[in-house]
Amino acid sequence: MLLAHVALPVPMPHPYSYAIPARLAARVALGSRVLCSLGSRRLVGVVVAKGEGDPPPKVKPLLDLLDDEPSLSPALPEELLAFLRDLSAYYLAPIGEVMRLALPPIERAVARALEDSLFETKKGISARKVQTVIATDSVEAKALGGQAAAILAHVRAIGETPLTRLEERWKSARAAVKKLASLGLVTTSTREVAADSFFASPAPRDVPPELTAPQAAATEAIAASLAAKAATTFSLHGVTGSGKTEVYLRAIVAARAQRRGSIVLVPEIALTPQLVARFRARFGDDVAVLHSGLLPRERLAMWKRLRAGELDVAIGARSALFAPVRDLGLIVVDEEHDPSFKQEEGIRYHARDMAILRAHRASAVCILGSATPSLETEHLCRTGKAKKLVLPDRARAQAMPAVEIVDLRRMGPGPTGDKRISLPLHRALEATLAARAQAILFLNRRGFSPAVRCEACGELCACPSCSVALTFHKRHGERLRCHYCDYETPFPERCAKCQSPSLALEGLGTEKLEETLSAAFPEARVARLDRDVATGRTVDTVLGRMRAREIDILVGTQMVTKGHDLPHVTLVGVINADAALSLPDFRAAERAFHLLVQVAGRAGRGDAPGRVLIQTYTPDHPAIVHALRHDVNAFIERELADRREVGYPPYSRVALVRVDHPEESVARDACTLLAEVARQAAEAAGGEADARVQVLGPAAAPLARLRQRFRFRIMLRSSDRAMLRRTLLAVERARGQVARGVRTAIDIDPVQLL
Numbered sequence: 001m002l003l004a005h006v007a008l009p010v011p012m013p014h015p016y017s018y019a020i021p022a023r024l025a026a027r028v029a030l031g032s033r034v035l036c037s038l039g040s041r042r043l044v045g046v047v048v049a050k051g052e053g054d055p056p057p058k059v060k061p062l063l064d065l066l067d068d069e070p071s072l073s074p075a076l077p078e079e080l081l082a083f084l085r086d087l088s089a090y091y092l093a094p095i096g097e098v099m100r101l102a103l104p105p106i107e108r109a110v111a112r113a114l115e116d117s118l119f120e121t122k123k124g125i126s127a128r129k130v131q132t133v134i135a136t137d138s139v140e141a142k143a144l145g146g147q148a149a150a151i152l153a154h155v156r157a158i159g160e161t162p163l164t165r166l167e168e169r170w171k172s173a174r175a176a177v178k179k180l181a182s183l184g185l186v187t188t189s190t191r192e193v194a195a196d197s198f199f200a201s202p203a204p205r206d207v208p209p210e211l212t213a214p215q216a217a218a219t220e221a222i223a224a225s226l227a228a229k230a231a232t233t234f235s236l237h238g239v240t241g242s243g244k245t246e247v248y249l250r251a252i253v254a255a256r257a258q259r260r261g262s263i264v265l266v267p268e269i270a271l272t273p274q275l276v277a278r279f280r281a282r283f284g285d286d287v288a289v290l291h292s293g294l295l296p297r298e299r300l301a302m303w304k305r306l307r308a309g310e311l312d313v314a315i316g317a318r319s320a321l322f323a324p325v326r327d328l329g330l331i332v333v334d335e336e337h338d339p340s341f342k343q344e345e346g347i348r349y350h351a352r353d354m355a356i357l358r359a360h361r362a363s364a365v366c367i368l369g370s371a372t373p374s375l376e377t378e379h380l381c382r383t384g385k386a387k388k389l390v391l392p393d394r395a396r397a398q399a400m401p402a403v404e405i406v407d408l409r410r411m412g413p414g415p416t417g418d419k420r421i422s423l424p425l426h427r428a429l430e431a432t433l434a435a436r437a438q439a440i441l442f443l444n445r446r447g448f449s450p451a452v453r454c455e456a457c458g459e460l461c462a463c464p465s466c467s468v469a470l471t472f473h474k475r476h477g478e479r480l481r482c483h484y485c486d487y488e489t490p491f492p493e494r495c496a497k498c499q500s501p502s503l504a505l506e507g508l509g510t511e512k513l514e515e516t517l518s519a520a521f522p523e524a525r526v527a528r529l530d531r532d533v534a535t536g537r538t539v540d541t542v543l544g545r546m547r548a549r550e551i552d553i554l555v556g557t558q559m560v561t562k563g564h565d566l567p568h569v570t571l572v573g574v575i576n577a578d579a580a581l582s583l584p585d586f587r588a589a590e591r592a593f594h595l596l597v598q599v600a601g602r603a604g605r606g607d608a609p610g611r612v613l614i615q616t617y618t619p620d621h622p623a624i625v626h627a628l629r630h631d632v633n634a635f636i637e638r639e640l641a642d643r644r645e646v647g648y649p650p651y652s653r654v655a656l657v658r659v660d661h662p663e664e665s666v667a668r669d670a671c672t673l674l675a676e677v678a679r680q681a682a683e684a685a686g687g688e689a690d691a692r693v694q695v696l697g698p699a700a701a702p703l704a705r706l707r708q709r710f711r712f713r714i715m716l717r718s719s720d721r722a723m724l725r726r727t728l729l730a731v732e733r734a735r736g737q738v739a740r741g742v743r744t745a746i747d748i749d750p751v752q753l754l
């Protein structure tokens with residue numbers, strides 16, 4: 001009997017077997033989507049293997065085959081299917097749930113046939129209706145005022161405009177449009193559109209610039225690997241503003257020349273409208289831009305066009321890694337150091353690591369681009385697994401900005417009296433405004449639970465055995481705690497280093513900065529960009545206004561540090577460089593360094609030179625010292641030495657077992673049980689000293705309670721991946737033994753340690 005082994009979207013590690021009925025026999029292929037019954041449910045799964053043999057008892061037949069159109073069948077091409085199986089094995093993730101990462105939304109007709117749809121909407125896919133406003137030929141009888149006048153002028157200048165766009169700029173656009181319509185000055189219409197903000201305005205084609213010598217060398221190396229069909233990973237280390245994007249564009253052209261497709265992964269698509277615009281300027285609208293704002297219908301359309309080979313370039317955030325691009329030749333990971341490439345829920349995959357894997361399997365080229373390569377990537381270069389390409393200078397030979405330190409231990413507040421705006425920063429802002437240039441102020445608000453710092457010497461209270469910052473907790477009296485080993489100590493009376501009694505909590509309270517600035521510089525247009533004020537479209541609007549020079553000072557979080565290319569920004573101020581350094585995370589220094597170099601790199605990209613002021617209590621911290629000199633290599637060298645010494649990645653492999661439950665004792669007991677299992681498995685596995693799997697914990701997670709649940713965890717660490725894996729498999733098997741209601745998760749190569 002002919003059998004199909006089907007991955008179903010249920011949390012089980014194994015596929016299910018079904019009989020292939022004769023009518024489907026010729027068409028069911030590996031990667032086909034099929035309809036199956038499981039118990040009383042009907043589910044859509046993917047055929048991951050076929051075989052002939054004795055059927056298991058009570059085997060049921062496949063009910064139907066979903067993909068019939070030859071260009072779309074099977075749903076998952078062989079290359080993608082094999083990659084997903086590897087991913088599932090690597091992350092110990094249920095095969096059916098992994099498949100779901102790559103499957104398109106389901107069509108309406110199919111969805112109707114399913115009683116139990118796995119996909120986001122039971123109804124299937126609905127259309128996007130957009131209300132637009134068009135100016136008529138009528139002329140106003142008497143002059144209009146206020147928003148109505150502004151909107152009318154806008155619509156006359158721009159042409160048909162979606163109402164939602166108008167509402168972004170004018171609060172009462174809806175009422176104003178109504179009034180204009182009643183005067184016969186505009187008409188509105190509702191229609192179905194493939195509206196996508198990335199394609200809202202036409203993209204004028206650009207003329208490819210002449211490459212700089214390093215760009216040309218990088219492009220040649222990449223093209224040679226493509227031509228040889230040699231799976232190669234490149235680390236493209238180019239300083240900020242060196243023109244990495246141009247290298248990506250040329251690499252895509254080289255892949256196209258061989259009729260191979262490309263995937264470009266970016267950290268956050270909402271923050272990169274400019275990058276998308278550059279791709280459209282080069283390639284027209286023949287690129288698939290995958291982002292969370294797409295409706296299922298739009299996503300399905302993109303998926304189909306990619307699968308059929310009509311589109312050969314997909315750009316998107318980490319999930320674009322699963323795009324069904326035909327004959328994959330290239331995967332670009334832009335800003336590869338960015339932590340957002342790690343998925344933090346469900347299947348906790350790292351898109352950078354998996355990009356390397358998928359490219360490898362497809363004999364494709366993978367480019368990891370960054371001005372601040374991650375230590376992981378640097379390690380790949382040093383162990384011969386990646387080739388390094390360097391762009392040492394800015395593309396148009398602009399100087400790197402001058403970076404200066406403001407030592408907050410010595411420097412008091414400027415005229416505002418707010419200590420976050422030191423005198424030098426205040427003066428620099430004045431000078432920038434006088435020169436009609438723009439400034440970016442970066443305030444780092446990460447670090448939910450504060451660390452303790454000595455105001456006299458700047459020393460941070462750290463764990464004696466883990467070299468990470470201790471975290472302040474109030475719950476059982478004022479205590480400091482290590483989130484790796486659970487070391488605990490009462491709030492110290494004096495600084496361990498200089499004995500000063502002036503210990504202070506590293507403050508958050510940055511909300512009022514924008515207000516303070518507006519008050520201090522009344523003539524300046526101040527705007528803010530962070531998660532609270534910005535979602536999807538507003539980001540685009542704020543960045544658009546920044547580009548149009550309608551903003552003088554932009555205040556923001558991490559969001560302002562990402563790849564923006566704004567030629568009129570001459571001043572960058574870092575309000576408090578220390579916040580990032582005090583996170584209880586072995587990557588704290590690396591992240592802080594990345595942020596500093598990236599945000600500094602926003603200054604001086606145009607003709608006028610740039611200036612960067614970094615305010616800090618710890619001017620001697622290596623992350624700051626090296627950022628001051630833009631010395632990425634020296635920082636990497638030093639940080640690698642530190643990691644090697646304490647045995648953290650990239651010199652070891654780490655995994656976290658996370659456990660949570662509404663009751664603290666239940667969560668702790670479950671975690672203790674799994675830790676015991678891990679210890680026994682680690683012991684049984686044996687191994688040489690440094691390969692031996694270390695089991696740290698159970699310890700309370702830094703975010704000890706989240707959404708009413710108490711969180712505990714175990715950290716497992718080994719220099720040997722196979723050993724670590726064996727131990728984790730034992731934990732995985734024991735997950736079923738914990739008390740009901742306890743949630744457990746295994747996070748392999750974790751990024752977020754909170």
Ligand SMILES: Nc1ncnc2c1ncn2[C@@H]1O[C@H](COP(=O)(O)OP(=O)(O)OP(=O)(O)O)[C@@H](O)[C@H]1O
Nearest residue numbers: 209210211212240241242243244245246395563565
């Ligand atoms: N060969 C070239 N000749 C002239 N201008 C170039 C060339 N290559 C790139 N540029 C320009 O240099 C600027 C910086 O390029 P790009 O934004 O790609 O830099 P980047 O390396 O991605 O920087 P970052 O890491 O800061 O994001 C852009 O305005 C781009 O148009």
Ligand SMILES: [Zn+2]
Nearest residue numbers: 463466482485
């Ligand atoms: Zn510790």
